[in-house]
Amino acid sequence: MKVEQISIFLENKSGRLADVAEVLAKAGINIRALSLADTTDFGILRLIVNDTEKAKQVLKDNGFTVGKTEVIAVEVPDRPGGLGHILTVMKEQGINVEYMYAFVQRSGGNAVIIFRFDEIEKAIAALQKSGVVILKGEEVYAL
Amino acid sequence: MIWNEEFETLPREALEALQLKRLKSLVERVYTAVPYYRKKMEAAGVTPSDIRELGDLRRLPFTTKEDLRLNYPFGLFAVPFEQVVRIHASSGTTGKPTVVGYTKKDIESWAELMARTLSCGGAHRGDVVHNAYGYGLFTGGLGAHYGAERLGAAVIPISGGNSKRQIMIMQDFGSTVLMCTPSYALNLADVMKDMNVDPKTLKLRVGLFGAEPWSEKIREEIEKRLNINAIDIFGLSEVMGPGVASECIEEKHGLHVFEDFFIPEIINPETGEPLPPGERGELVFTTLTKEAFPVIRYRTKDLSRLISEPCRCGRTFCRMERITGRTDDMLIIRGVNVFPSQIEHVLMSIEGVEPHYQIIVNREGALDIMEVQVEVSEEIFSDEVKVLERLGRRIEREIKDLLGISCKIKLVEPKTIQRSEGKAKRVIDNRKL
Numbered sequence: 001m002k003v004e005q006i007s008i009f010l011e012n013k014s015g016r017l018a019d020v021a022e023v024l025a026k027a028g029i030n031i032r033a034l035s036l037a038d039t040t041d042f043g044i045l046r047l048i049v050n051d052t053e054k055a056k057q058v059l060k061d062n063g064f065t066v067g068k069t070e071v072i073a074v075e076v077p078d079r080p081g082g083l084g085h086i087l088t089v090m091k092e093q094g095i096n097v098e099y100m101y102a103f104v105q106r107s108g109g110n111a112v113i114i115f116r117f118d119e120i121e122k123a124i125a126a127l128q129k130s131g132v133v134i135l136k137g138e139e140v141y142a143l
Numbered sequence: 144m145i146w147n148e149e150f151e152t153l154p155r156e157a158l159e160a161l162q163l164k165r166l167k168s169l170v171e172r173v174y175t176a177v178p179y180y181r182k183k184m185e186a187a188g189v190t191p192s193d194i195r196e197l198g199d200l201r202r203l204p205f206t207t208k209e210d211l212r213l214n215y216p217f218g219l220f221a222v223p224f225e226q227v228v229r230i231h232a233s234s235g236t237t238g239k240p241t242v243v244g245y246t247k248k249d250i251e252s253w254a255e256l257m258a259r260t261l262s263c264g265g266a267h268r269g270d271v272v273h274n275a276y277g278y279g280l281f282t283g284g285l286g287a288h289y290g291a292e293r294l295g296a297a298v299i300p301i302s303g304g305n306s307k308r309q310i311m312i313m314q315d316f317g318s319t320v321l322m323c324t325p326s327y328a329l330n331l332a333d334v335m336k337d338m339n340v341d342p343k344t345l346k347l348r349v350g351l352f353g354a355e356p357w358s359e360k361i362r363e364e365i366e367k368r369l370n371i372n373a374i375d376i377f378g379l380s381e382v383m384g385p386g387v388a389s390e391c392i393e394e395k396h397g398l399h400v401f402e403d404f405f406i407p408e409i410i411n412p413e414t415g416e417p418l419p420p421g422e423r424g425e426l427v428f429t430t431l432t433k434e435a436f437p438v439i440r441y442r443t444k445d446l447s448r449l450i451s452e453p454c455r456c457g458r459t460f461c462r463m464e465r466i467t468g469r470t471d472d473m474l475i476i477r478g479v480n481v482f483p484s485q486i487e488h489v490l491m492s493i494e495g496v497e498p499h500y501q502i503i504v505n506r507e508g509a510l511d512i513m514e515v516q517v518e519v520s521e522e523i524f525s526d527e528v529k530v531l532e533r534l535g536r537r538i539e540r541e542i543k544d545l546l547g548i549s550c551k552i553k554l555v556e557p558k559t560i561q562r563s564e565g566k567a568k569r570v571i572d573n574r575k576l
Contacts, residue, residue: 007526009519011556037528042519042554046526065519065557069526098527116526 001124002070003114003140004052009065010043020045020059027058032143033114035101046101048073048114050141070120073103073140075110075133083113086132093126095119105143107135112143146262146294147255150403151458158459161403163197165431170194170203173437176221179214180439200406200429201417205440208241211381216242222435232280233380240280243380244435250289252432256386256401257290263389263399263456264351264374266320268295271346273318275309275327276354278302282384283354287322290386296320303327303564306334313345321350325357325365325373326567329498332368333562342370349392351376353385355567356445356466356484360491362395364498375465381441382428388463397450397462404432407463408440409449412470423448425470426463444470474504474570476511479548483569486515489541493534495522499560506574513550515542518557 010016017036024031032048049055052068059066076082090097096118103112112135117123127134145151153161171191173180184190187204194200211219216239220227228247232240245253266272272291276283284302291298299316301309303323309331312318321328328350335342347369353376365373377398378385387405388398400407405428409418412425426443430436446469450462468482475481483502490496496517503514517538525531535552543549561568 005526007524009524009531009554009556011554011559016556039528039532042531044526044528044531063556063558065521065524067521067524067526 001072001134001136002120003048003073003135003137005069005071005114005116006047006049006052006056006059007067007069008045008047008059009067010045012038012041012043017043017045019062020064023058023062023064024049024055027054029055029058032105032141033101033103033112035099035114037099046099048103048140052141069116071114071116072120072123072127073135074113074115074127075107075135076113078106078109078111082111085130086113086127089126089130089132090117090123093122095123095126103140103143107139107143112140144262144265144267145457146259151259151399151401151460153403153459155459158402159197162406162431165403166197166200166406166429167191167194169429169431169437170439173221173439177219179210179218183210197406200408200440203429203439205415205427205442206438207442208381208444211241212239215239217244219438220244220435221437222246227435229285231282231285231380231384241381243282243384246434249433249435252404253286253383253386254289254293256383256404257286258293259290259401260351260376260386260389261290261294261296261320263391264320264349264376265372265392266291266294266296266349266351270294270296270319271317272296272298272320272322273301273309273313273316273347274298275301275303275321275323275331276385282378282380283322283324286378286384286386287351291320291322306331306564307338310335310338310340313347314340317346319346319348321347321369321371323350323352324354324563324567325352325361326355326563328352328365328369328373329361330562330564332365333558335369342368345370347371349374351389353377356468358484358487358491359465360488361498364491377463377466379443379445381436381438382430382443383433387428390465391454391456391458393456394454397454397464399454399456399458399460399462400449402460405430407449407461409447410442412444412446420451421448423464423467426466446470472570474502474513474572476504476513477548479546481513481546481548485545486542487569489538489545490515490517492541493523493538495520496538497557499562500569501560502570504570504572504574511574513548514553515550516553516555516560518560519554520557 098116227244229245278284378387388400408427
């Protein structure tokens with residue numbers, strides 16, 4: 001039910017994002033989804049890729065600090081209120097969203113959103129109970 | 144093992160009698176042979192006959208780096224030049240280097256002192272000594288080299304640099320004893336990790352590290368990462384080079400000063416007054432046996448204190464506490480005295496923080512701004528911005544608690560802070576004072 005995400009520490013220096021993209025391209029790794037959180041001094045790049053282990057290794061080999069986190073990929077019906085429903089479920093359960101970002105690809109007719117919750121197991125249970133579709137890792141990497 | 148049982152375990156009374164005898168002869172020699180010293184003594188109203196007991200040492204004037212500079216290059220040599228067989232010089236970051244000379248007997252004494260140092264760290268005949276101190280004008284390389292030979296160990300005179308090759312040689316030659324600066328030891332640990340070399344597969348057993356101040360936390364880090372015992376050794380070229388003092392492997396607490404060769408004192412760096420036993424201040428050394436380049440009450444600018452309690456290793460020499468800073472690497476930021484070692488102490492007390500850091504000081508308007516750059520290792524990295532920001536704030540708060548001044552923590556990517564192959568450069572002061 002969980003999806004592996006890699007995160008990379010980036011100093012706010014020009015060209016660092018390009019360096020990451022180049023390392024991944026050379027290793028033949030495909031980026032599925034990404035988000036960049038930035039502060040005045042540094043940024044954290046979060047990626048879902050088709051081969052997490054390989055991506056992590058090549059980035060480490062190139063001197064980047066890389067972390068791995070478990071996140072959830074949720075199918076969100078592409079209509080008004082689709083996202084609202086999911087967030088209401090979390091609110092009722094007292095689960096916090098640490099961050100979220102959308103997938104470029106669709107799954108069937110639905111949008112896919114990546115969530116990082118503070119209580120991941122509780123979030124999975126609550127979402128499943130309320131009928132929300134959670135994608136498996138393999139499904140996400142292959143989208 | 145104690146290399147020279149006879150001298151290193153002399154009862155204090157006999158040791159002090161030997162020191163007095165040697166001190167009298169030193170003052171006599173220097174007074175006769177070096178006009179500069181004679182003039183300084185005359186100005187201070189002392190003659191060699193005034194030295195009747197060890198306490199009279201404090202009547203003699205200090206020698207400073209400035210005295211050495213004024214006599215560049217050979218003005219303070221105390222023997223005819225034909226007797227000098229070796230010349231070393233310190234790097235001298237500003238202006239001319241500091242030049243020191245050795246007679247054949249001085250080289251012999253130095254080898255003895257470094258053999259004692261190696262024995263202090265548990266090295267012995269049959270060891271393979273991987274000497275990564277720089278060979279050249281710097282005293283580290285050749286000083287350690289002669290000591291290891293005197294000990295009867297096999298020396299690899301590898302010098303500094305080219306870390307990958309160093310590690311290959313450690314593997315192939317079975318190095319058992321590592322000698323280098325502590326910052327270079329950490330550099331070697333990093334490179335080993337990059338090369339996927341597990342230190343447990345090496346024969347390294349002990350490392351003797353010196354030539355720059357380091358902390359207890361760095362010791363833990365080196366011991367863990369290289370899987371060795373790390374020993375602190377001390378020396379400076381003006382006094383001899385390495386081999387002035389060394390920790391014993393039994394205690395690893397305080398460095399035994401080889402007192403049959405050197406008299407240590409601790410003074411108040413501002414007033415020059417000797418401090419009561421056990422107090423912290425500036426270390427001062429007098430060389431008792433050196434022929435070519437003796438020094439009287441040389442001010443090292445290193446900060447330490449002396450421990451007179453007996454040590455369980457059996458050596459009767461007093462111990463100097465590991466150097467906690469230098470009077471001249473002290474930064475004055477907004478009127479507060481700051482030592483890089485204090486910043487290091489805070490950083491190393493936080494789990495996962497790498498021992499690579501740099502302090503950058505700028506002046507914006509009339510205000511000093513101190514920035515501390517810390518590398519983000521995998522242990523402290525998080526995918527959440529708030530976690531990293533919290534870490535930065537925590538370090539800022541702890542530094543403020545310790546020093547009373549605020550600073551800015553900048554998290555930087557790994558390996559962006561330059562690694563040293565000799566002495567680490569911890570401070571960049573951009574202020575134009």
